[in-house]
Amino acid sequence: MALPFALWGTAMAAMAPLVSSGGPLLVASLRLLPAGLALVFAVPILGRSLVIARSDWIWFLAFTVIDASLFQAFLARGLAGTGAGLGSVLIDSQPLLVALLARSLFGEAINPIGWLGLSLGLVGIVCLGAPPGLLSHLVMFRQSDSLTIVWNPGEFWMLGAAVAMAIGTVLIRYACRSSDPVAVTGWHMTLGSIPLIVLHALDQKRAFFPEWTSLDWGLMAYASLFGSAIAYGLFFWFANSKELTSFSSLAFLTPVFALATGVLILGERLELLQWFGVLVVLISVLLVSQRRRLWEAGKLQENFATEQGNR
Numbered sequence: 001m002a003l004p005f006a007l008w009g010t011a012m013a014a015m016a017p018l019v020s021s022g023g024p025l026l027v028a029s030l031r032l033l034p035a036g037l038a039l040v041f042a043v044p045i046l047g048r049s050l051v052i053a054r055s056d057w058i059w060f061l062a063f064t065v066i067d068a069s070l071f072q073a074f075l076a077r078g079l080a081g082t083g084a085g086l087g088s089v090l091i092d093s094q095p096l097l098v099a100l101l102a103r104s105l106f107g108e109a110i111n112p113i114g115w116l117g118l119s120l121g122l123v124g125i126v127c128l129g130a131p132p133g134l135l136s137h138l139v140m141f142r143q144s145d146s147l148t149i150v151w152n153p154g155e156f157w158m159l160g161a162a163v164a165m166a167i168g169t170v171l172i173r174y175a176c177r178s179s180d181p182v183a184v185t186g187w188h189m190t191l192g193s194i195p196l197i198v199l200h201a202l203d204q205k206r207a208f209f210p211e212w213t214s215l216d217w218g219l220m221a222y223a224s225l226f227g228s229a230i231a232y233g234l235f236f237w238f239a240n241s242k243e244l245t246s247f248s249s250l251a252f253l254t255p256v257f258a259l260a261t262g263v264l265i266l267g268e269r270l271e272l273l274q275w276f277g278v279l280v281v282l283i284s285v286l287l288v289s290q291r292r293r294l295w296e297a298g299k300l301q302e303n304f305a306t307e308q309g310n311r
Contacts, residue, residue, distance in 0.1 A: 003230075003231070003234055004230075004231040004232070004234045004235040005231075007226050007227050007230060007231035008227060008231055010222075010226075010227065011031075011222065011223040011226065011227020011228070011231070012075075012079070012227075014219040014220075014222050014223045014227065015027055015031070015076070015079055015219070015220075015223045015227075016079050017216075017219070018212070018216060018219060018220055018223075019076055019079045019080045020080060021210045021211075021212065021216070022206075022210040022212065022220075023200060023203065023206045023210075024073065024076030024077045024079070024080050025073065025076065025196050025197075025199050025200035025203065026196075026200045026206075026208075026209075026210070027076045027079075027220070027223075028072035028073050028075065028076040028193075028196050029072075029193045029196035029197045029200060030220055030224060031072060031076075031220075031223050031224045031227070031228050032068055032072055032189045032190070032192055032193035032196070032224075032228065033189070033190060033193040033197070033224075034221075034224045034225065034228075034229070035189050035224045035225060035228030035229035035232065036185075036186050036187070036188070036189030036190030036191075036192075036193060036228075036229075037186075037190055038186075038225060038229045039182060039183075039185055039186030039189065039229055039232075039233055040183070040186040040187060040190060042182075042186070043180065043182055043183045043186060046182065048180045048182055048183060049179075049180050049183060050180075050183050050186075050187075051179070051183070052179045052183065052184065052187060053177070053178035053179045055177065055178050056174070056175050056176065056177055056178055056179045056184075059171060059174035059175040059177075060175040060179070060184060060187070060188065062171055062175075063168060063171040063172060063174075063175040063184070063188055064187075064188040064191050064192045065192070066164050066167050066168050066171065067164060067165065067167070067168025067169075067171065067172075067188065067192070068188050068189050068191070068192020068193070069192040069193075069195050069196060070160075070164045071161050071164035071165050071168060072192070072193075072196065073196060074157045074158070074160040074161035074164055075157075075158070075161040077157040078157035078158035078160075078161055113287055114287070116287055117283075117284045117287030118284065119284075120280050120283055120284035120287065121280075121284035123277075123280055123284075124277045124279075124280035124283075124284055127273050127276055127277030127280065172184070172185075175188075182233050185232050185233050186233070189228065189229075189232065
């Protein structure tokens, strides 16, 4: 289940250098359209139905607009205005939003162990990706003018992407009540790319196709096919069949995979605080995924201690 988040972590690193030269709308649309078409062609091969049931159409359209068009546009705009550090921190805050929505809509229980795990996940990704200026502001309580240096529009676009992704994670269950989740994912990516392509074509400040090198097109192909087609197909298939809170908490692993890619391929080094963040993230995922068993084990131990005390 962690594969989609590993692919997303590396795909964000591949997309980042392309946004400035190609524009966020083009990068967002090229990430969606080829991936969506690949899934649409793969669905019949897998023996699944491409038809979206009439009863699912309203939810499917809402899912397409929010999770495909808005999410990818916000993500690409965020990459244009921020680095992968704080941007990944904000976009990976979505498990908390998913947990709240899943609790209210589907009645998924979140006991104190689960809330502790979600909170530790946020602490971990802050340690992994937040710039030193933000951390020093939080720790040293510096004057508010330092926030003007840390916060910029890119971070707000990433926060919007996190909200869109959280809502999309919940909407997939409504959009797939009578339809195949892989088909829904493929169609929503294909149709969701159309508004982005139109808006990019209307932008007179940019050429429709940038002068990318073969390496740039290779990065775009990886972000589209692996970071979208495979990652989103797996993600929404799991989201439609697994418990949302536990599954979405794996999103905390995305910055971990991104940093691991930098260490193994680019020779980057992690700071001590980032290693601490990796450890905290792994603990948070364990707590959220095993929250029921840990909570029940704690209750049994408490009841046993109470019984022994009463004897």
